[in-house]
Amino acid sequence: MQAKAFEYLNKHNLLKHNMKFIFEGEEEIGSGSLGPFIEEHKDLLKCDVILVSDTGIISPDVPSITTGLRGLSYWQIEVTGPDHDLHSGTFGGAVANPINVLCKLIADVTGPDGKIRIPGFYDDVEEASDEERKLVASIPFNEEEYKKSIGVKALFGEEGYSTIERTGYRPSFDVCGIWGGYTGDGAKTVIPSKAYAKISSRLVPHQDHNKISQLVVDYFNRVAPDTVTVKVEKHHGGYGYVCPIDFPAYKAAERGFETVFGKRPLPVRIGGSIPIISTFEKLLGAKSVLMGFGLESNAIHSPNENMPVDLWLKGIETIINFHLEYDKEA
Amino acid sequence: MQAKAFEYLNKHNLLKHNMKFIFEGEEEIGSGSLGPFIEEHKDLLKCDVILVSDTGIISPDVPSITTGLRGLSYWQIEVTGPDHDLHSGTFGGAVANPINVLCKLIADVTGPDGKIRIPGFYDDVEEASDEERKLVASIPFNEEEYKKSIGVKALFGEEGYSTIERTGYRPSFDVCGIWGGYTGDGAKTVIPSKAYAKISSRLVPHQDHNKISQLVVDYFNRVAPDTVTVKVEKHHGGYGYVCPIDFPAYKAAERGFETVFGKRPLPVRIGGSIPIISTFEKLLGAKSVLMGFGLESNAIHSPNENMPVDLWLKGIETIINFHLEYDKEA
Numbered sequence: 057m058q059a060k061a062f063e064y065l066n067k068h069n070l071l072k073h074n075m076k077f078i079f080e081g082e083e084e085i086g087s088g089s090l091g092p093f094i095e096e097h098k099d100l101l102k103c104d105v106i107l108v109s110d111t112g113i114i115s116p117d118v119p120s121i122t123t124g125l126r127g128l129s130y131w132q133i134e135v136t137g138p139d140h141d142l143h144s145g146t147f148g149g150a151v152a153n154p155i156n157v158l159c160k161l162i163a164d165v166t167g168p169d170g171k172i173r174i175p176g177f178y179d180d181v182e183e184a185s186d187e188e189r190k191l192v193a194s195i196p197f198n199e200e201e202y203k204k205s206i207g208v209k210a211l212f213g214e215e216g217y218s219t220i221e222r223t224g225y226r227p228s229f230d231v232c233g234i235w236g237g238y239t240g241d242g243a244k245t246v247i248p249s250k251a252y253a254k255i256s257s258r259l260v261p262h263q264d265h266n267k268i269s270q271l272v273v274d275y276f277n278r279v280a281p282d283t284v285t286v287k288v289e290k291h292h293g294g295y296g297y298v299c300p301i302d303f304p305a306y307k308a309a310e311r312g313f314e315t316v317f318g319k320r321p322l323p324v325r326i327g328g329s330i331p332i333i334s335t336f337e338k339l340l341g342a343k344s345v346l347m348g349f350g351l352e353s354n355a356i357h358s359p360n361e362n363m364p365v366d367l368w369l370k371g372i373e374t375i376i377n378f379h380l381e382y383d384k385e386a
Numbered sequence: 387m388q389a390k391a392f393e394y395l396n397k398h399n400l401l402k403h404n405m406k407f408i409f410e411g412e413e414e415i416g417s418g419s420l421g422p423f424i425e426e427h428k429d430l431l432k433c434d435v436i437l438v439s440d441t442g443i444i445s446p447d448v449p450s451i452t453t454g455l456r457g458l459s460y461w462q463i464e465v466t467g468p469d470h471d472l473h474s475g476t477f478g479g480a481v482a483n484p485i486n487v488l489c490k491l492i493a494d495v496t497g498p499d500g501k502i503r504i505p506g507f508y509d510d511v512e513e514a515s516d517e518e519r520k521l522v523a524s525i526p527f528n529e530e531e532y533k534k535s536i537g538v539k540a541l542f543g544e545e546g547y548s549t550i551e552r553t554g555y556r557p558s559f560d561v562c563g564i565w566g567g568y569t570g571d572g573a574k575t576v577i578p579s580k581a582y583a584k585i586s587s588r589l590v591p592h593q594d595h596n597k598i599s600q601l602v603v604d605y606f607n608r609v610a611p612d613t614v615t616v617k618v619e620k621h622h623g624g625y626g627y628v629c630p631i632d633f634p635a636y637k638a639a640e641r642g643f644e645t646v647f648g649k650r651p652l653p654v655r656i657g658g659s660i661p662i663i664s665t666f667e668k669l670l671g672a673k674s675v676l677m678g679f680g681l682e683s684n685a686i687h688s689p690n691e692n693m694p695v696d697l698w699l700k701g702i703e704t705i706i707n708f709h710l711e712y713d714k715e716a
Contacts, residue, residue: 137538138536139537140536142536145456147657149657150549152542163489206470213479230486231486231566232574235569238562239563239564239582239584242621245460258479281542285539291572
């Protein structure tokens with residue numbers, strides 16, 4: 057779409073700025089080469105703003121621009137009690153059980169209000185502006201359908217925030233895996249020597265995953281009771297990303313959408329990550345505008361992946377208008 | 387030993403009461419036939435008191451009689467959140483994670499004082515008499531050696547009770563196994579659909595395992611948040627046992643020990659179970675006196691299992707004296 061837009065703008069001599077294209081063929085396998093390539097070719101890639109078309113809109117009637125992606129910290133925690141498994145009859149009641157301790161460590165992190173109680177965890181979390189929260193509140197959301205789609209009776213999250221805010225604007229603390237002791241059929245009465253958990257936090261701007269990863273390691277080491285040994289290992293991490301809705305290029309994108317779709321697009325932060333976006337920002341010092349035109353019904357990565365032709369054409373038109381509007385800003 | 391004692395008493399015409407012998411060959415595989423056999427032959431087995439020699443003494447210098455065995459309740463708990471695993475980026479923060487919930491359910495059961503906070507859990511727990519607690523306090527116990535033998539830096543248990551009391555006189559609440567989500571190498575960012583734990587409580591007189599098992603099921607069902615589905619399944623259970631130290635046959639055993647070992651034996655409750663003892667009590671209405679002469683160094687169930695000859699002989703002598711003393715009581 058971007059190349060088509062360039063073709064048109066160039067043919068009619070409408071472009072007042074330069075365009076550089078990067079075609080990425082490794083996104084689905086982690087963009088392993090792109091980071092080093094950018095690092096090596098910072099001068100070649102120097103730019104004011106980056107336009108990426110790898111996201112979607114809410115619906116053709118509700119155009120939207122992705123303004124944020126969450127980052128990530130990931131840990132593995134190991135709790136060791138006795139140096140070998142013990143008979144729960146002989147020792148039960150006199151020795152700290154590492155599974156019980158691990159459960160307590162995990163349970164204490166989240167309050168009944170859904171807030172993460174690790175001191176300092178929210179320090180760098182950017183609060184959305186009133187304007188943005190108002191726009192977010194206008195995003196169509198059917199709670200009953202959402203619950204039905206994942207099969208839960210009730211939702212749960214941080215008090216004071218909507219579901220869309222909880223997944224896009226707020227960090228999370230989820231145990232992704234836990235194991236320890238006897239897990240086979242029937243019963244075995246054992247106090248295990250060790251218990252483990254894998255834990256991940258989705259992070260939001262401007263939380264630094266290195267800082268948060270260390271914060272959590274320090275926290276667990278600090279609160280661990282002296283009856284066990286707690287070892288917390290940092291796995292990988294990733295930066296989140298945010299494009300402020302008053303950023304000039306965002307404004308240009310907004311007007312581009314408005315011209316073609318007849319409506320102001322809504323800003324949407326999505327819970328997942330496109331790690332290369334934060335790499336762009338870090339290495340090139342340039343913000344990305346995430347202007348994609350996919351739909352949930354496109355069945356991405358599935359059989360019959362599709363894109364409606366009219367949206368493809370509207371996308372090209374919107375990108376053309378973005379460039380025209382961007383020139384007005386400059 | 388008991389047969390030898392009988393031989394002596396009978397030969398010298400010293401016995402004023404009848405003796406019946408049961409030889410049990412299935413104890414190590416769960417005594418599957420003995421329960422039904424007793425049930426069928428209640429009249430044949432009718433008796434006033436049962437003498438069992440399947441336990442040990444603290445040391446030849448510190449004779450002891452086992453006065454209590456703990457019972458058991460065992461549960462499996464299943465927490466279901468969403469009906470399929472979810473991407474922790476897309477949903478993290480908006481949905482109750484069943485592992486986090488399970489950890490909270492488990493953590494809430496035990497207080498920082500080591501007490502089980504399920505209402506009614508301690509209702510039927512028999513408190514030991516001051517006399518018994520005094521005797522228990524005189525049992526030699528080296529905390530440093532105990533900690534070293536199981537490889538822990540510090541012990542943990544119910545406030546207000548010694549380690550020996552915690553394992554013999556007080557109930558426990560131990561997670562024997564826990565599992566859920568991703569447990570392989572590396573990291574996977576998932577909110578799992580389900581999380582599981584196997585939990586056991588050692589029970590003490592006069593806790594009824596049927597009552598406690600149901601109490602815990604009801605408790606978890608009551609406190610489960612409506613964001614998940616909690617299913618608690620009862621596994622097996624078993625009754626505990628206690629022989630009061632003012633029970634006439636116990637007094638006879640005590641004097642039997644005193645005559646042979648030159649010291650009053652200490653009452654000891656052990657954390658494990660010999661399920662047939664509570665079956666005896668239930669079906670025959672008779673208390674057992676647990677008068678065994680094993681030592682920790684006997685390497686039971688191990689290569690070179692052994693018993694010192696002088697303890698074997700002292701055992702016979704003690705049992706003879708028990709019978710003589712018992713006749714004095716009667």
